[in-house]
Amino acid sequence: MSETKKYPAPVTNPETKPFWDAAAQGKLMIKRCTACGEPHYFPRSICPFCFSDQTVWEEASGEATIYTYSLMRKSPTGPYAIAYVTLKEGPSIQTNIVDCDIDKLKIGQKVKLVFKPTDGAPLPFFTVA
Template identity: 80%
Template sequence: METTAKKYPAPEGNPETKEYWEAAAKGKLLFKRCTACNEPHYFPRSICPFCFSDQTVWEESSGEAEIYTFSLMRKSATGPYAIGYVTLKEGPSLLTNFVDCDLATLKIGQKVKVVFKPTDGAPLPFFTPA
């Protein structure tokens, strides 16, 4: 488990993702859903990656997810870390880092929840065991 505070880079937003980063600042994880085909998608963007419709709406995630896959990097300049894909309870999958946990105990299928880490801008979403 990490004991030192880590410095995360500030995200660079754009008009298309402004609402996403504003919600992140309030501790809320958003994703988009297409109203034409009803598919949820992440990373939020205005065009549906499934049917290419521009009829998308913001939805708030519960923040609950399950580890789909992950990779543990034991050697790096900043120390060990783990990245992987989680599948949100609402359906979409996203690439993330796992934080605030014993990385050696992570397992595929494990329940995780979103946590936000501060930056000089909007906080970034990461996942930790539930």
């Protein structure tokens, strides 16, 4: 099923500008710490694991698994699914699951990255793989 929802443009800042520039090219970026090796999301300069400032941008595959989700049935914009998905690279992301039958979602289900347009950079969401 196709959505015709209008999504708000993301608010950017100098620290997240590379993330949104990559999103405009259809890429999902995460950060990896070169000190401890851990990947993390949301993108930030300081590693949340070891507090090093030695982090680099890395493109994620866009492959993920549903860790948990919740169905919002009563909303001004209609029913939707909000979820945490675990990227193949390791970090978990809070997102919406779109363009699918939300009543058939399952924990552990494979999902893939999709971008939805806004008046600014596109927003990353996931759909059933």
